[in-house]
Amino acid sequence: MLKKLIFTTAVTLAAFTLHSQAQEPRRGGTIRFTAPYATSFVSNDSHVSNSVQDEIYGYALHRSLYKWDSVNNKPVLELAKSVSTSADGLVHTFKLRDDALFHNGRKMTADDIIWSYTRLMDASKNYPGAAFIRRIKGALDVQNGTAKEISGLKKIDDFTLEISLIEKGEPGFLFRTATTSIFPAKEAQDPNFFNKPIGLGPFKFVEHIPGSRMVFERWEKFYVAGKPYADKLVISPMGEAAARDVAFRNKEIDVSILGPTQYVAYQADANLKKGILEVAEVFTRNMGMNPTHKPFSDKRVRQAINHAIDSDLIISRLVRNKAYRATSWLPLSSPAYDKALKPYAFDPERAKKLLAEAGYPDGFEFEWTASPNESWGIPIVEATIPMLAKVGIKVKVKPVEGSALGGIIAKGDFQAYIWSNTSGPDPLTQMKCFHSKTPRSSCNYTTFSHPEVDKLIDEAGATDDLAKRNEILKKANAILYEEAPVWFFNYNKAVLAHQPWLRGLQPNATELALQYYEDLWVDETSPAAK
């Protein structure tokens, strides 16, 4: 089943890529993109928000040191031509592009990067990107107010920058999102800068009508020759799926992210079906179990829950196959995904036996905290209730608002929860969430602790050989499977519907709604082709 899924995904992606490449990109026209999540864009300052919505416009306006290569599923250099790494793996020397121009025509230099990263460590602002920059040596000193400059950032010359990290790791995973965008050092200090911000991205800012749209036009001097293709880009925040559906069918927008219900409807429509892009995103939907609730401290109970729930049935009936069955934590699109692992079998008898061995022959009761989310919230919990009841486990649902869920979990105020957590793209970072030294308030929500897993994660972090690192992480992932700190429910299948005239979409497994707009183009059949 899983092999079939992987094969299908691979074939879809390959076909999609080939199809996109089959035609010569056309210049001109307007791309009418949507930001499909709940809230509007926060502001014109990409540093202040880490929401996907803001990332969506950030990809048009700004650039970071790295970008995400969706085809090869890895970070690649963007604002630098090359990087060399010291023998200890801590110091990275970047040869920066000398052709990257801000939208006012000024050339980017190492000073702009240093200024941007230093800005992110401003303790009075608490920018979310600080979580990445703090991995640079001396960054915390700036945040703590004991230094004004980050000692780990060293300008060799205008186009050579040395970055010293506090620990080994792939810098591409740290400096690739819009939260670490490079701003023009001098210009960004102007109090009016964010009224009409400039960046290094393929599109120039034109206007932002908060709550309605952001408009951009082509930056003619973008450093990738011939790109971007479109003259104009309009991004509308549209969190309401039904409204987005009408706008998409009415050909007012070029893309829409689909939920399970729409996924079924679009697949059933011969025309709409042609414009569907599916990707296994790096999100693992799971039920986390708090070991302070006595039954969950026993791994046999946790395994029993994995056996007691018919995950395949829920995925097919409720999630409408808009998900892939999870085996362990690391998802299909992770480089450390373990194809050999088989998901827990639906086996109520085995579940009962495990519960009896653990001392719960008559089952037990627990409170399950859940948000209303249709794919990983209360509807899913409700579907599991009769399955768990069959093995004697009673569930009391504790409904909470979606935006409050994360805070409640981070504080440990739960017996069990259901959530969708990022499980990539960097497998090492994600597996560290199961290291005993990682606090619950970071991401070790189930306070998982296993000496062998700790050892493997440490070992993976110490090795420079990526292939070897992934093999080590696979072993840790397999132990996680065995220990079952969570019910491994599914990996998200992100589905993007696009109009037939929109080309160049990228199968971005980190978040499908994030596209590099310079690669997108509209053919002459678009209503906004002119």
Next chain:
Amino acid sequence: MLPYVVRRLLQAVPILLAVAGLIFVMFSVIPGDFASTQMADGRTVVDAEQVARMNTQFGLDDPVHVRFAKYIGKLMTLDLGTSFRTRQPVINSLLERIWPSLQLAMAAMLFAIVIGVPLGFLAALKPGGWLDMQSMIVAVSGLSLPQFWLGLMLMYGFALILGWFPSFGYGDGSPRYLVLPAVALGVAPLALLARTTRAAVLEVMNADFVRTARAKGNSEVRVMRWHVARNAAVIVLTTLGLQFGSIMGGAVVIEKLFAWPGIGSLLVDSVSLRDIPVVQACILLLVLFFLIVNIIVDVLCALIDPRIKYT
């Protein structure tokens, strides 16, 4: 009249303070805070130190009474605070959203008045007649239809099927973009206005002074215009003032649905991200709008009906 208006405005101050207090208490007891909402979103590996710093920065780790005292202190100096999300003064966010919200509210109100008042008036002329029955069906339906559903149906019918209007967005602020959200928002007040007008006209038509006017030989048009319409207008205007509140409340749903850049959608965003200063400011602004509109209505009532005296 002026002392009355001034008194009413002064009375608004304790109301606004009470509302501010209520919002503050509500957001102190419901789960979730800005820092954890932003950082613990399931997408990022949470930096616990960062969350702690943010809580300190925004004063969220202060005791509730200290936060409240600080907030009221600022409010007294008309300082609405700084948005947690944008790190910019809240007033900036409000200023850029007020005009689209007013546009939408006024258009919805206009739609409700232009259709609802004549409909109710005409229905009252022949109670139990065909038009009366039809208008009451419209009124009851309008009051019972959920705005969200109605908005979607309007999108579907007038954008997707007929292609008359765009289904979403603000465009250049032109009426084409305004029509569907305004209609979706205006249908409920229209229905209530139609019913209120009908009832008011029927009541006035049976009054002694109307019978007297007819007995004096006044034409039916004159009776209707000078005696019935003017007297019924007081009741209709009062309803109108009260309906303004429902329009501003309904805008929260409609603005979000139609991607309309008003206060309503700002409020929804801010609630879901626990950007409390913005939530407080938005609600205070909506309450203020409501109070001002009702003061204007009272003044208009006094102008229409000389029997009403404000001292």
